Amino acid sequence: GNSVTQMEGPVTLSEEAFLTINCTYTATGYPSLFWYVQYPGEGLQLLLKATKADDKGSNKGFEATYRKETTSFHLEKGSVQVSDSAVYFCALSVMGAQKLVFGQGTRLTINP
Amino acid sequence: GAGVSQSPRYKVAKRGQDVALRCDPISGHVSLFWYQQALGQGPEFLTYFQNEAQLDKSGLPSDRFFAERPEGSVSTLKIQRTQQEDSAVYLCASSSRGVGNTIYFGEGSWLTVV
Numbered sequence: 001g002n003s004v005t006q007m008e009g010p011v012t013l014s015e016e017a018f019l020t021i022n023c024t025y026t027a028t029g030y031p032s033l034f035w036y037v038q039y040p041g042e043g044l045q046l047l048l049k050a051t052k053a054d055d056k057g058s059n060k061g062f063e064a065t066y067r068k069e070t071t072s073f074h075l076e077k078g079s080v081q082v083s084d085s086a087v088y089f090c091a092l093s094v095m096g097a098q099k100l101v102f103g104q105g106t107r108l109t110i111n112p
Numbered sequence: 113g114a115g116v117s118q119s120p121r122y123k124v125a126k127r128g129q130d131v132a133l134r135c136d137p138i139s140g141h142v143s144l145f146w147y148q149q150a151l152g153q154g155p156e157f158l159t160y161f162q163n164e165a166q167l168d169k170s171g172l173p174s175d176r177f178f179a180e181r182p183e184g185s186v187s188t189l190k191i192q193r194t195q196q197e198d199s200a201v202y203l204c205a206s207s208s209r210g211v212g213n214t215i216y217f218g219e220g221s222w223l224t225v226v
Contacts, residue, residue: 043203105154112156
């Protein structure tokens with residue numbers, strides 16, 4: 001079946017620290033990969049995506065590279081800000097299936 | 113509207129009560145999705161509509177759950193005879209054409225069954 005495993009949280013960092021949130025997946029077929037973010041009091045928002053191997057998705061200083069050989073899509077940011085505090089979800093979709101499969105989420109807190 | 117709108121935002125139901133959750137997708141969006149998010153977990157797929165047609169309901173956990181979208185716009189998720197394990201946030205999402213395009217999520221309806 002299709003599944004996503006995320007690094008367990010919560011994660012607490014100081015402002016300007018380097019961030020990595022690990023995500024690995026299992027999929028039947030060739031998935032598209034996504035990172036969604038949920039800020040406090042808001043709905044889920046698409047942060048970035050990649051649709052094929054070696055693609056790099058990027059947005060708001062965040063990056064993630066689709067690694068087929070390691071079935072991974074780790075989220076990185078070079079210098080986090082307090083405003084990045086949120087819950088981050090890794091997700092996949094498989095061609096032909098009109099649905100997203102989500103990981104369990106990682107809560108990130110950035111302290112000033 | 114500007115985004116996906118869900119109502120009610122918060123609902124407390126007594127066990128055994130029926131509830132109805134409403135979703136107003138972004139105007140013109142063909143695809144509509146319902147997800148269930150338990151506390152501390154990621155969202156789990158419930159069902160998918162393309163216009164008024166319910167094309168996938170494989171995620172509905174039991175026959176107590178029913179969703180409809182009769183005119184291809186507003187959708188309602190109905191839960192009959194609610195049970196405590198139904199307590200969760202119910203998320204609605206829409207997109208202009210399936211998962212290939214960006215999916216926009218509402219803020220969710222928080223259901224607590226007591």
